[in-house]
Amino acid sequence: MVTIKQVAKRAGVSFKTVSRVVNNDPTVKAENREKILAAIEELGYQPNLAARMVRKKNSDVIGFISDEISTTPSSVDILRGAQDRAWELGKTLMVFNLDHKKPTPIKLLEECRQHRAEGVIYGAMYHQPVELPETFDKQPTVMVNCFDPNVERASIVPDDQQAAYDVTMQLLNKGYKRIAFLNLNPEIVAAKLRLAGFEQALQEFNIEQSNYLVETVERVIDGHTSDVTREVAERVIEEFKPDAILCGKDLVALRLYFVLEHKGLRVGQDIGVASFDDWDCIPQLLVPALSSVALPYYQMGRAAVSRIVEMVGDKQVSTHIDRVKCQISSRESF
Amino acid sequence: MVTIKQVAKRAGVSFKTVSRVVNNDPTVKAENREKILAAIEELGYQPNLAARMVRKKNSDVIGFISDEISTTPSSVDILRGAQDRAWELGKTLMVFNLDHKKPTPIKLLEECRQHRAEGVIYGAMYHQPVELPETFDKQPTVMVNCFDPNVERASIVPDDQQAAYDVTMQLLNKGYKRIAFLNLNPEIVAAKLRLAGFEQALQEFNIEQSNYLVETVERVIDGHTSDVTREVAERVIEEFKPDAILCGKDLVALRLYFVLEHKGLRVGQDIGVASFDDWDCIPQLLVPALSSVALPYYQMGRAAVSRIVEMVGDKQVSTHIDRVKCQISSRESF
DNA sequence: GACAATAAATACAACGATGTTTTAACTTAT
DNA sequence: ATAAGTTAAAACATCGTTGTATTTATTGTC
CATH class of the missing domain: 3.40.50.2300 (Response regulator)
Known part of the structure; x- marks a missing residue:
């Protein structure tokens, strides 16, 4: 690789003067500066950051x-x-x-x-x-x-808590009154926080405990997590008859869409659906498109x-x- | 940060000897080596890769x-x-x-x-x-x-060509005889290659042109690509009546699943489906799970x-x- | 116990850059 | 014309390493 000395030789100046130009030191004659810049250009000189770092002691x-x-x-x-x-x-x-x-x-x-x-x-x-x-x-x-x-x-x-609070408030403001929350494994930090946000919004709206429901769609056996969205969703819809369902993640919503399709419930019309994650690859391509809380x-x-x-x-x-x-x-x- | 000289001082040897130990040079007395290793440990010394690089001229x-x-x-x-x-x-x-x-x-x-x-x-x-x-x-x-x-x-x-060839051969070997290929925008490199692989397999099986079909599910208008999988899929199923459909990507398969569900066709039984991409977030969670060609x-x-x-x-x-x-x-x- | 042979440590230079001091070349003022 | 002041470039030291040459310590042999 080209070093500062080679540039100096080419430009006919001392290598320190080249260093000056590279570091925008103003005390260099315009004439020399131009010669040096030309040499840098011709040789394709790039300062060696490692060497610079040894001297300057900041690595960036x-x-x-x-x-x-x-x-x-x-x-x-x-x-x-x-x-x-x-x-x-x-x-x-x-x-x-x-x-x-x-x-x-x-x-x-x-x-x-x-x-x-x-x-x-x-x-x-x-x-x-x-x-x-x-x-x-x-x-x-x-x-x-x-x-x-x-x-x-x-x-x-x-x-996560604010996120769940916000989306629940939006649901409530739109008139949904019986909301089911298909939450993730409650051991997960996000699940805990979202539950708090969810309940916070419900309290603010004075929704009684009989008018909302929280279920877990992940079953953990021996540390291995399996998804039971379908059965849980079917049961919840059957027994609780929610007018809106909040899903713990887009994948849960996707599974829920299939259940709803099967039951003949139209998303957005017969029942509201929202979820968390807002992955690139799911919400936009479901029909109707899924409203989802994006993680920032x-x-x-x-x-x-x-x-x-x-x-x-x-x-x-x-x-x-x-x-x-x-x-x-x-x-x-x- | 700790330098090699500080380590040397602590261990009571010259800094070059420390360098030897760091670089596993065998010509160091066991006694000194131990003293030096102890000093390195105590001070938390880490060699400065930038300095090393300046000297050795390889950056790794x-x-x-x-x-x-x-x-x-x-x-x-x-x-x-x-x-x-x-x-x-x-x-x-x-x-x-x-x-x-x-x-x-x-x-x-x-x-x-x-x-x-x-x-x-x-x-x-x-x-x-x-x-x-x-x-x-x-x-x-x-x-x-x-x-x-x-x-x-x-x-x-x-x-991509081999991939399309392989998956098509698998379909043919399993007895599928009328395969439709819902391909991506043919401008795309992968789409072109897969088409070649697809046709190569069909030729090897002596499938006539009337027994397979290739359609594009992406419509490009003013450089903007829109997905028309649903309408194309519906038409293809209606008119061509394939016994298997190969999809250009998982997202196409996902849309196709909805169309098939709507038409009452059971994936894997009434019709075979395969696709490309094998994204983490789709194939496994469709029911039945989607067979997909993974990109390596x-x-x-x-x-x-x-x-x-x-x-x-x-x-x-x-x-x-x-x-x-x-x-x-x-x-x-x- | 002296001398060579070997082993192990030190001393010094170098890598490619920057910071500081010194020197050289111009200006300007008297 | 000379001293002082200013500007630009060069000289030298330095950063934390490694490579090479040199010195010092240890060992073996007779």
């Missing part, structure tokens, strides 16, 4: 460690958001994922530290508690889509990088949890 | 430039595969994506070159021709899920890194196109 690198990033189709948006924001701020994202739990987070963090990453983002595929090893305290760390249940650490998570993954990714950069700049400890607002993608299902 | 960094990686849920598997393989080979992947066509590939490549990436992978979201700027010739470059129509360049693409994204990502590393090692120009075999995920739909 941010580590991104992810927990099986690709398992859900949209959680990769965290990465996209982080990537975009990093680019805007002149930072480079170095991405590591730990599929199948090997390599360990500790190994990945070591890698980040060897690259002298200024901060590290740890991203999870779904909203969950994660206990990070203590070594993560050694540099600014931001958790995305997860939080540490033991230690206070900077975190960015979706505001892209925004969360952006926020994570912004936060890391702030932490690096301030050298301040910031451990609060950012809850990012979820938007409802309103379509025709309610 | 591979650049990964992607064209809107997240638009389809599974193409991010390319990244996962690349990531995993890079880790196995002791390389670091530096990921850049160019959403909304800004920043330009040229800018991203410059960034890679500044980091002295040993090679660059350019990944596309779907199988397509991509004309890379000439600057990509300056270092080993591998294209994944795309190829350059003008220049011969190392590429790794899915073998993960393998392609791995292969790309393997290939780059080979190219870097050999300093050989390798410009052939690898076509990676696609596996059929057989379920209950045919």
Whole structure:
């Protein structure tokens, strides 16, 4: 690769003068500057960031460690958001994922530290508690889509409770009065929070307990989760006769659509349906299109990088949890 | 951060001896080695890869430039595969994506070159021709899920033709005799190749032209693609009366399922259905589960890194196109 | 116990850049 | 014409490593 000295030789100046030009130092004669820029262009010189870093001691690198990033189709948006924001701020994202739990987070963090990453983002595929090893305290760390249940650490998570509250309020405002919530496994953080938001909205509307219903559509046996949406949905419709159903995720709504089709109930007319996730690949192509609460993954990714950069700049400890607002993608299902 | 000299001081040896230990040089007394390892542990020393790189002139960094990686849920598997393989080979992947066509590939490549990436992978979201700027010739470059129509360049693409051939043969071997192919927009590379594979299999089975049918389910108006699966499917079923339908992608199959449900045709019994993509989020949850041809994204990502590393090692120009075999995920739909 | 042979550590230079100090080349003022 | 002041370039040190040459310590042999 071309070095600064080769450029200097070509331009007939000392290599330090080239360094000046590269770093926009104004104390360079216009004549020399032009010669140097021409030489840079001709030789295709690119400054060696590693060498620069050794000297300047800032790497502009941010580590991104992810927990099986690709398992859900949209959680990769965290990465996209982080990537975009990093680019805007002149930072480079170095991405590591730990599929199948090997390599360990500790190994990945070591890698980040060897690259002298200024901060590290740890991203999870779904909203969950994660206990990070203590070594993560050694540099600014931001958790995305997860939080540490033991230690206070900077975190960015979706505001699941507000999301459930909002969508339930929308249903109630539209006149739905008997809402069933086909929730996910209640062990899941998101399920717990959404239930809280759901009930909060119902209370505000003074809906009695007999006029709403919460059921779980995931059955866990020996740690293995199976989906029982169809049977639960059939029973709920039969016995509770809801006028609207809120689904824990788009996949539940998809299954529900088949059940409703089978029962001859028209979505949006005979019964309202809403769900969570707003995946690219389902809501828009159901008929009628499914209204779904989008998880703000892209925004969360952006926020994570912004936060890391702030932490690096301030050298301040910031451990609060950012809850990012979820938007409802309103379509025709309610 | 801790430097090698601080470790040396702590261990009471010269810093070069520490370097020896870090690099597994055997000419260090066991006694010193232990003292040094202890000091490294105590201080939490991590070698500065940037400094090492300046000296050794190899970065072990591979650049990964992607064209809107997240638009389809599974193409991010390319990244996962690349990531995993890079880790196995002791390389670091530096990921850049160019959403909304800004920043330009040229800018991203410059960034890679500044980091002295040993090679660059350019990944596309779907199988397509991509004309890379000439600057990509300056270092080993591998294209994944795309190829350059003008220049011969190392590429790794899915073998769409073989995939279509295989799945069609499976259908024929199972006794299906009137197959309709609801193909994607024929402008798409994959659509063209699959059509070829489809017809190849039919010819081998001596199926006459009147016993198969190919229709396009995507209508392009002013560059905007709209999906007309429902109307096309209804017409095809009505007029052609196929005993099996091959779908251009899972989303087409999903729509088809609704049409078939409506018409009272039972998938897997009255009619066979197969498709391409094998996304995580659709085939398994349709009833009956959809058999789909998986695109080998993960393998392609791995292969790309393997290939780059080979190219870097050999300093050989390798410009052939690898076509990676696609596996059929057989379920209950045919 | 002296001397060579080997092993292990140190000393010094280098990598490609930047920060600081010094020097050289011009201006300007008297 | 000379001193002082200003500007631009060069010289030198430095960052945290590794590679090579050199020195020092250890061992073996007679």
